[in-house]
Every structure is written in structure tokens, then in C-alpha cells.
Amino acid sequence: MTSPRSSAAERRDQVRELAAREFAERGLHGTSVEAIARLAGISQAYIFRLFGTKVALFCEVAVAAFDRTTDGMVAAAGQTRGPEALMMMGEEYKLLLRDRTTLLLQQQAFAACADPIVREQVRDAFARLWTTVAELSGLEPLRVKTFIAYGMLLNDLAALDVDAVDAPWARESRTAIPIDIYR
Numbered sequence: 001m002t003s004p005r006s007s008a009a010e011r012r013d014q015v016r017e018l019a020a021r022e023f024a025e026r027g028l029h030g031t032s033v034e035a036i037a038r039l040a041g042i043s044q045a046y047i048f049r050l051f052g053t054k055v056a057l058f059c060e061v062a063v064a065a066f067d068r069t070t071d072g073m074v075a076a077a078g079q080t081r082g083p084e085a086l087m088m089m090g091e092e093y094k095l096l097l098r099d100r101t102t103l104l105l106q107q108q109a110f111a112a113c114a115d116p117i118v119r120e121q122v123r124d125a126f127a128r129l130w131t132t133v134a135e136l137s138g139l140e141p142l143r144v145k146t147f148i149a150y151g152m153l154l155n156d157l158a159a160l161d162v163d164a165v166d167a168p169w170a171r172e173s174r175t176a177i178p179i180d181i182y183r
Contacts, residue, residue, distance in 0.1 A: 012050050015040050020061040024104035028058045028112040059121040062109035065102045066125035070132050072096050077136040086137040086147055093151055097158040107159060150177055 006014065018039045022031045033054050037044045051057040076092030077085035097103055113119040134144045153173075162170045 008050065011040070011042065011046070015042075015047055015050060015057070016061055016064070019057050020065070020101050020105055023058055023061055023108055024101045027108045028055070028115070028118065031058075033057075055115060055117050058109075058112065059118055062105050062112075062118070063121055063125045065105035065109070066122070066129055068099070068102050069093070069096055069106070070125075070129045073129070073132050073136065081136060082138050086133070086139065086143075089133065089136065090147070090150075093154065097154055100158070103155050103158055107155060 015036060019031070019036050022036055022039070025031075031054075033044045033047050036057075037047050040047070047057065051060065072092050072095075073089045076088045078088070080088055109118065109122045109125075113122055130144065130148065133147060134141070137144060137147070139147075157173055162173055
């Protein structure tokens with residue numbers, strides 16, 4: 001008995017999931033469509049039919065990684081606004097850091113910004129994140145920048161798996177920034 005064929009939408013979802021992991025680990029230029037096709041059990045040609053280009057597939061999964069973060073910020077803040085919303089978003093961000101694929105995809109997206117297509121899409125995704133934090137917090141740009149800069153540092157520390165390092169610099173890097181810095 002043969003298994004039913006997947007629909008194009010199901011295949012797209014499967015390829016996006018596999019591609020996200022591959023791109024997170026190897027980046028845009030280190031990942032081959034051939035490797036993704038092999039993991040998905042389909043041809044490269046079918047991936048190109050679904051997504052057009054490797055860059056288009058990369059952008060789709062990279063932007064989705066930023067969108068997961070932005071959506072998490074919105075959900076965390078709920079109806080709260082101001083510094084309290086920022087505190088809630090910060091707590092949510094700590095949870096989002098557990099999704100290694102998402103955080104590495106974001107870093108790979110920044111690294112791939114030499115490509116103008118990637119740069120434009122990542123810029124737009126980052127702008128949505130910035131605007132969301134600014135609108136929900138109601139804070140001035142310098143405080144929004146501080147919050148996002150701290151988030152970027154947390155991304156780097158998570159990528160380095162600094163929690164597994166027992167050294168003074170690692171312990172010091174894990175110190176929390178008090179919420180009153182945002183007031």
C-alpha cells in the first residue's frame with residue numbers, strides 16, 4: 001500500500017521546516033538546495049518550483065524567524081503598555097531564546113545581508129520588530145534601542161551556549177539588566 005502524496009502546501013511546510021534548520025546551521029551560502037531536497041525526499045527542481053530560488057526560500061524562513069519574535073512580543077505585552085510591556089516582552093524573549101533554530105536563523109539573516117534581496121527583506125522584518133517594541137512600550141528611541149541591543153546580546157550569548165561555560169566572563173555576561181533602566 002502506498003502512502004498518499006503530500007499536497008503542495010504540505011510540501012512547502014515540510015521544506016520550510018527542513019530549510020530553516022539547514023540555513024540556521026550553515027547559512028545562506030553554506031546550504032545547498034540539494035541537501036534540503038535530499039532531507040525532504042524530493043527533487044531540487046520541485047523545491048525551485050515551490051520557492052523559485054534558494055534566496056527566496058532563505059528569505060521566507062528568515063523573515064518567519066523574525067516574525068515569531070515579533071509575534072511573541074505582541075502576545076507577551078497583551079494589553080499592557082509602557083515599561084511594564086517592555087518587561088513582559090523581555091521575559092518572553094528569554095523563552096524565545098530556547099528556539100535555537102529561530103535565533104540562529106536571525107543571525108544568519110544578518111550575515112547574509114550582503115545580498116540586496118536578503119538585506120531588503122531582513123530590514124523590513126527588523127523594522128516590524130522595532131516598530132512593535134516602540135509602539136507597545138511607548139518609549140523613546142534610545143530606550144527601545146537599548147532593549148533591542150540587549151536582545152541582540154542575548155542572541156549572541158545563546159548562540160555561544162554561554163550557559164554551559166563556567167568562567168568569570170560567562171557568569172558576568174548572564175547578569176540581568178534591571179528593568180528600571182527602561183524607565
